[in-house]
Amino acid sequence: MKGVSKIAVVIIIIAILVGALAVYFFMAPAPKEEVVTIRVAAPAGYHAESIKAALEFWEQEYPNIKVELSTFGYHDLYEKIVLSMREAKAVYDVIQIDDPWMPEFGEAGWLANLDELAKQYGFEIDYDDFVDTALWVGRHPYKTGPQLALPVCGNVELTAYRRDLFEKYGIPHPPKTWSEVLAAAKIISENEPGVYGTVMRGMRGNPIVSNFLPVLWAFGGRIIDDEGNAVVNSPEAVEALKMWLELAKYAPPGIESFSSDEVKAYLYSGKAAIATEVWPGWVGKLDDPSVSQVVGKVEVCVPPGEKTSPAPMIGVWLLGIPYNSEHKKEALQFILFLTSKRIQKLKALYTGYPPTRKSVYEDETVVKKYRWYPVQLEALMASRPRPRIAQWAKVESILGLYLSKALIGEMTPEEALNAANKEIAEVLKG
Amino acid sequence: MRRREKYLSLFFLLPSLLIYALLIIYPLYETFHLSFYKFRYIERKIEFVGLRNYEKLLSYELFQKAIINTLVFDFMATSLQLLTGFALALIFSRSFKFRSIFLPLAILPMVMPAAVVCSIWKLMFDYRFGILNNILASVGLPRLEWLTDPRLAMISMVIVDTWQYTPFVFLVLLAGLQSIPRELYEAAMVDGASRFDIFKNITLPLLMPHIKIVVLLRIIDTFKIFTKPALLTGGGPGDATETLTLFFYKEAFRFFELGIGATVSVIMTIIVGILSLIYIKRVRL
Numbered sequence: 001m002k003g004v005s006k007i008a009v010v011i012i013i014i015a016i017l018v019g020a021l022a023v024y025f026f027m028a029p030a031p032k033e034e035v036v037t038i039r040v041a042a043p044a045g046y047h048a049e050s051i052k053a054a055l056e057f058w059e060q061e062y063p064n065i066k067v068e069l070s071t072f073g074y075h076d077l078y079e080k081i082v083l084s085m086r087e088a089k090a091v092y093d094v095i096q097i098d099d100p101w102m103p104e105f106g107e108a109g110w111l112a113n114l115d116e117l118a119k120q121y122g123f124e125i126d127y128d129d130f131v132d133t134a135l136w137v138g139r140h141p142y143k144t145g146p147q148l149a150l151p152v153c154g155n156v157e158l159t160a161y162r163r164d165l166f167e168k169y170g171i172p173h174p175p176k177t178w179s180e181v182l183a184a185a186k187i188i189s190e191n192e193p194g195v196y197g198t199v200m201r202g203m204r205g206n207p208i209v210s211n212f213l214p215v216l217w218a219f220g221g222r223i224i225d226d227e228g229n230a231v232v233n234s235p236e237a238v239e240a241l242k243m244w245l246e247l248a249k250y251a252p253p254g255i256e257s258f259s260s261d262e263v264k265a266y267l268y269s270g271k272a273a274i275a276t277e278v279w280p281g282w283v284g285k286l287d288d289p290s291v292s293q294v295v296g297k298v299e300v301c302v303p304p305g306e307k308t309s310p311a312p313m314i315g316v317w318l319l320g321i322p323y324n325s326e327h328k329k330e331a332l333q334f335i336l337f338l339t340s341k342r343i344q345k346l347k348a349l350y351t352g353y354p355p356t357r358k359s360v361y362e363d364e365t366v367v368k369k370y371r372w373y374p375v376q377l378e379a380l381m382a383s384r385p386r387p388r389i390a391q392w393a394k395v396e397s398i399l400g401l402y403l404s405k406a407l408i409g410e411m412t413p414e415e416a417l418n419a420a421n422k423e424i425a426e427v428l429k430g
Numbered sequence: 431m432r433r434r435e436k437y438l439s440l441f442f443l444l445p446s447l448l449i450y451a452l453l454i455i456y457p458l459y460e461t462f463h464l465s466f467y468k469f470r471y472i473e474r475k476i477e478f479v480g481l482r483n484y485e486k487l488l489s490y491e492l493f494q495k496a497i498i499n500t501l502v503f504d505f506m507a508t509s510l511q512l513l514t515g516f517a518l519a520l521i522f523s524r525s526f527k528f529r530s531i532f533l534p535l536a537i538l539p540m541v542m543p544a545a546v547v548c549s550i551w552k553l554m555f556d557y558r559f560g561i562l563n564n565i566l567a568s569v570g571l572p573r574l575e576w577l578t579d580p581r582l583a584m585i586s587m588v589i590v591d592t593w594q595y596t597p598f599v600f601l602v603l604l605a606g607l608q609s610i611p612r613e614l615y616e617a618a619m620v621d622g623a624s625r626f627d628i629f630k631n632i633t634l635p636l637l638m639p640h641i642k643i644v645v646l647l648r649i650i651d652t653f654k655i656f657t658k659p660a661l662l663t664g665g666g667p668g669d670a671t672e673t674l675t676l677f678f679y680k681e682a683f684r685f686f687e688l689g690i691g692a693t694v695s696v697i698m699t700i701i702v703g704i705l706s707l708i709y710i711k712r713v714r715l
Contacts, residue, residue, distance in 0.1 A: 079683050204666030254557035256578035256667040394685050405668040408580050
């Protein structure tokens with residue numbers, strides 16, 4: 001009797017399961033349209049925030065293209081992209097690329113040609129509205145090659161200074177040359193208690209190199225010449241480094257480890273008169289009294305020139321499509337959406353994300369919110385890219401080491417640049 | 431019978447031996463093999479170069495500095511952690527008021543993620559606003575450039591690592607202290623031994639095995655220091671805090687020079703292997 005009831009229970013359970021499955025299959029709605037999912041890799045922080053803000057509109061307008069966003073720290077993102085490119089099947093359909101990575105990715109043939117894709121799928125890219133310098137870094141070879149990525153973040157180096165202090169001591173502003181910056185730093189730091197003349201990024205690696213480059217370029221120095229030779233120990237470069245070290249003398253102690261956080265802290269607390277290098281993402285809240293003690297007192301300008309006209313460094317982020325993506329059409333649609341005038345304006349207004357289109361920089365409501373946008377556009381149009389070589393990461397690392405040695409006085413400017421040049425030449429040889 | 435048992439035991443060991451071979455021996459061999467090649471991952475270029483990677487690295491000034499820095503750091507951090515950990519263990523081996531509150535607090539640093547530890551210490555090391563310099567200034571001493579003075583940067587790194595990993599030494603030694611039979615102390619006290627004699631003749635010898643093993647573990651672990659220089663100084667100022675791991679990370683994952691990266695890790699393995707062997711021989715572990 002007991003055995004029978006056990007069997008009965010099993011049969012009933014099976015019957016219920018089968019019934020449930022049958023109901024599920026019969027009742028399930030027939031799939032309507034195919035939903036495609038594209039995977040996007042982007043840097044964490046304000047980049048990711050701006051994409052998330054745009055996604056709210058995207059989801060309403062393109063319900064059939066789902067976006068899966070993965071965000072990483074800077075070096076992680078690079079690592080993930082490089083490793084994903086060796087997979088047979090694409091890991092990402094859209095990748096956000098820092099402009100110095102472009103030569104390497106372009107040479108490796110990792111990015112789809114956007115012009116061809118647009119033609120193939122019948123989309124139009126209105127190149128005229130984008131800032132030229134930002135478009136150029138998205139081409140490989142630089143400026144002349146096919147468009148492999150579209151600029152989404154119009155980052156460019158700027159200079160910020162305390163207008164009130166410049167006016168107080170009768171210094172003409174904005175400073176037009178680095179010599180003027182040095183003179184102003186001297187006057188202010190000697191007369192204004194508790195305020196340092198300058199604040200700069202001196203941390204070894206990318207920060208110190210980014211901080212030095214505009215000075216180097218303004219003196220007519222270069223890292224690599226047109227023939228591809230290392231020339232960072234030229235007399236112009238030595239002179240530039242000497243100027244840069246002079247500027248550093250008026251900076252707070254400890255700049256040898258300063259990166260963006262420290263520069264922002266000194267700028268926002270009003271403890272530094274001139275930040276020789278700031279990025280659009282850092283200055284967005286200067287007029288916000290809840291975080292800034294210098295509301296309305298800080299002016300942003302195009303970095304000064306010296307022997308040549310100003311040469312701010314471009315640091316644009318771009319969106320590209322990996323060669324092995326299986327959803328190139330949808331990926332392109334997403335890129336066109338994120339770089340469109342309407343979405344760039346929204347991102348700028350809501351998250352302060354730097355646009356790459358001239359029309360957004362000149363938009364009235366945008367300029368009303370960010371008074372330095374005309375300056376930013378001017379800087380962007382005058383900007384220069386870092387050397388377009390696949391080995392840039394190594395070159396930057398070498399230069400960063402020797403600049404740091406010069407900053408702590410372990411080497412003279414000549415010694416440091418000679419040593420850097422020797423190693424960079426070796427890297428360029430391959 | 432004996433033989434069968436032997437085979438049987440081998441059979442049971444087989445799975446773990448296989449896993450060992452797959453996860454340890456094979457990668458080790460691959461790394462060693464790769465160190466004889468120039469391998470640019472992004473360009474997919476592989477070229478046999480013999481010993482040239484070793485030659486290049488060992489004659490490269492920054493790499494030499496990285497070896498020296500790592501060894502100096504390892505020595506300083508391990509000794510300091512042993513001293514402070516031992517002192518803490520002695521304090522906590524007796525019962526005192528609020529011991530149960532202080533004990534978890536003393537262990538806290540070890541369970542914190544290194545990234546959090548670094549951002550806290552970076553604030554404390556700050557020249558103007560940092561608490562360390564504020565304390566120095568309040569007693570009339572000059573402020574120090576903790577992370578940016580090339581002579582001080584490595585010592586600051588040692589301080590942070592000691593703060594974080596003293597609890598590990600402390601816990602191991604505390605367990606050791608508590609395993610010493612109480613009768614020994616009682617007998618010694620009956621015989622009228624002084625406190626110092628008790629420490630020298632009972633505590634220290636009986637704790638020795640624990641000390642030896644904890645020092646070995648710290649030597650190996652400290653050798654792998656990465657997060658602290660990466661987040662606090664980026665290897666700077668100059669090359670003052672460049673370590674082998676930092677060097678390896680840059681070559682392997684930023685430049686994707688896998689051949690050079692493999693060579694660095696082979697050299698690291700050799701150094702840490704020799705260090706441990708000498709240590710084990712010396713202290714007869």
